[in-house]
Amino acid sequence: MTAILLIVAGCIGLYGAFKLVNEKYELLEHPTKALGCDINPFVSCSTVIDSWQSHLFGFPNPIIGVAGFVAPIAVGVSILAGAKFARWYWVAFNIGLFLAWVFVTWLFTQTVFSIGALCPWCMLVWSATIPLFWVFTVWNLANGNLTKNAALQRRMRAFLPYSWVIPLINYLVIIVIVIQHFPTLLTTLFG
Template sequence: MTDTDTPRPPIALAIFLIVAGALGWWASFSLTVDKFALLENPEADLDCNFSVLVQCGKNLDSWQGAVFGFPNPLLGLGGFVAPIAVGVGLLAGARFARWFWIAFNLGIAGALGFVIWLISQSIFVLGTLCPWCMLVWTVTIPLFWIVTARNLAEGAFGPPLVAFGRGLSSWAIPVTIVSYAIVALIAQLRLDVLQYL
């Protein structure tokens, strides 16, 4: 195989993975720093606390903020390295095995499931919108849709789903926007967010 026969790396996907992973990692890092600040001083005035509604202190202090016995942001510090690494690998011309894409997709699906639960807890139980948490939500949702569409279209989940995956690929961004709109609508109906703007 000559250099001209080598398939071009999926640059758009690679850049998206790197940017989304970096944003998610930064949000997780910021939440971790804020958690340390609260541990040192429970009365600390966090930079992410803008109002009674928009704040991260209540989320970090809740049991929902440490579901597995340690602060949730530590999951993000480890987890968001994965899309960054995959994106850099794709830019470098790496070709990952089918099992790898499936495992990567399952990890992102798990992250989305956890994020959906955290969204419900934040809106319906805690009554707050944590800025850094919302950034994590904002990157996890498209990560799921775009990686899932890519894997379906490339046959990672079997040939019968390729056509569906190709169709979903063109709808991944609109579906992401609709997902954002659903979260925003639920937050508005439950918390009357516009009143605080």
């Protein structure tokens, strides 16, 4: 189950990051043309792509996603193939997923509170990263890769089938913040 999540969420995130790279190149080639994902003032890729936050490390952030989302896909396929990895590998991979979650959480706060617009492709990347981190962390704890505490491992094994609750809560927090910050967004989108 976790392997499938890694593969599917990795592919979704990779697709979103790739679309963002394409949109960035489209904007560079045609700076005055509206992008296909520029729906209204609240949902606008170009507003987000043109912000300083979208180039945090001096190059477009989606390039990190295009490179980074290959990792969960590869790890998921490896798990399905029966590969066994050392504990350090699982810890390092979990740290990578944590850093990705921190990064998309920061990007979310920047788009809502500083930029004032939402990007559909960015939201797709967020939606893939959130379950990757939370569910994989529970799986890693359940399998003893992050702790040797037997009681915690047992609790995480029991909780693993319900680990989807944590990403759901994360999504709900995002939805509530978006609705509170953009109260007219729903009427703008749905009429």
